[in-house]
Structure formats: C-alpha cells, structure tokens
Amino acid sequence: MEAVGAAAAAAYGLHLFTDVFEPTVAEQLDPDRFTALTLVEREALTADTARLRFRVSRQQGGRATERAAGAVIAQGAWAVDVKDHLVQTFRTYTPVGWAAGGADGAGHCDLVVKRYTGGSVSRFLHGTQVGDQVEMRGPVLTWPYAAGRYKHVYMVAGGTGAAPMVQLAERILADPADAATRISLLYGAQTAADLVFRRRLDALAAQHAGRLDVAYLVEHGAADAKAREGRPDAASVGALVRGFDAAADVVLVCGPDAMMAAVCGERPVGPGRGQGTLRGVLH
C-alpha cells in the first residue's frame, strides 16, 4: 500500500512539476471556443497564396483541451475556424502542418491561405504580421476516416483545395494500419507556379513509391512533362478513376465552386450534409 501511495504521490508531483514549466497563456486549439494563436512565421508561396505558421503550446493544466483536440484529429480529416475579430466573421481552413506542442517545446499549426480580392477572412489573414494573434476554433472534423477502410482513395483537387488532400495523404501514408491503401491524386491549378503543394507531394510520392501517384494539370502557361495543360474534365478525371471499385474505394473532390460543379456537382452547405445528387463528370 505504501509503495502504491509513494508512486501516486511521485506521479502527482511530476505532474505539478511539468505544469510549472508550461506557459500560462492559452495557445492551444480548443474545439469548443475561439482561442488566440500567435503568428510566428509567414512565407509567400505565390502572389496571392501564403503559408502561415501559428504557435501552439500547452497552457498550464491544458491537458484536457489537448486531449479533446487530439480526439477530433484522430477521427479523420480536420480543419479550423479562423475568426476576423474586427468584423466577427469566420471561415474554415485546413491545417497542412500540425504539432500539438507540450512541455518539451512549442508546436505549430500551418495554414496555406489564398487571398481573394473581395474576400473577408482571407484578406484579414494576409494582412497579419508575425507577432499578431488570430482567433481560431477547432479541430473541426470535416471527413471521418478510419485506417484501412478503403483500398484506393482517389482525389481531385483544385488550387488550395489540395490542402485537405495533403493532410489526408500524409496521414494515410504514415499509418501502418493503412499500408495497403493506395492514393491517386489529380491536382490542378491556374499555372505551374500555383501548384504550391507540388514539391511536397513529389517528395511524398518518391518516399511511398507505388502507394501515391500524383498527376498535375495547369490551365495556363507552358506545362512540363508532369504537368499537362487542362482542367479536371471527363478525360482527366475518367483516366484517374478508371479502376474505381464502388465497394472498396472512394473519390474525394475539393476545389473552387466551378470545379466542384464540373466534377461532382455542388455539395449542399452545412454540418452533416452529404454529397447530395452526384452530377458533373463523376455522374
């Protein structure tokens, strides 16, 4: 009994000890409320698209929040709601880099955001400077995924619509329980320079040869050997999903409204809404 009591006291002491070294300010994602994260790094990827890195660190006693966030992330593809506090409006973004952080150091949450000329939150985010705080809420589950559920995951992405595909592909390829899952991605953008995830995807494909195939499409400009000129259309999407097996596979589509309408039909907006009637070239 004494030994158990001593061990419990030691564990409690260790818990208090590690808490002392954790920050007092909340820099954690919380699924239930908006919290402020600090922008620590920004990188221009194109004239209108930037990668923004926000610091994540566990606050004192913040393990319950961290567990709640981890529980959502464990369920599949996820995103965060980002608020423009000036006009109290929010939009959803897909982290493409994530580390929860803890007693051993700060973590991070990376977003790749395209700026729209008349846009509200994307312009707000592009106006932020290193050191600024931005309010976020999440993780928000966007698509439940269970390892080993699909034999082949087909993906069609346009522009920053590739962000959820990158997040999901990295998850699948890193998970031994998904070792038999293959991924084929068709990724289109305006120009070759706008294929902002290309280098990352090529490295991933080289690392996981035979499990990830990526084909690129560009609308304008000279295409190279691996990036053909064109849009996701009946020919390119048809070639991608040629081996599709409805019993074992899935097709994921994410991109601008016009691309969604052309490929699969627009998805009804709102929580819990499914695809609805399949239209477009996948019909």
Ligand SMILES: Cc1cc2nc3c(=O)[nH]c(=O)nc-3n(C[C@H](O)[C@H](O)[C@H](O)COP(=O)(O)OP(=O)(O)OC[C@H]3O[C@@H](n4cnc5c(N)ncnc54)[C@H](O)[C@@H]3O)c2cc1C
């Ligand atoms: C699950 C999910 C994940 C997402 N992940 C990402 C991501 O990782 N990266 C990313 O960049 N985006 C992502 N998005 C898109 C993002 O949420 C926003 O929709 C996008 O940033 C535009 O928001 P905004 O507030 O800047 O533009 P909004 O203000 O919503 O405007 C959208 C468009 O409408 C136009 N517009 C605005 N007002 C008017 C007007 N009065 N008249 C005519 N046109 C107008 C704007 O010019 C713009 O083109 C994601 C969306 C979802 C649903």
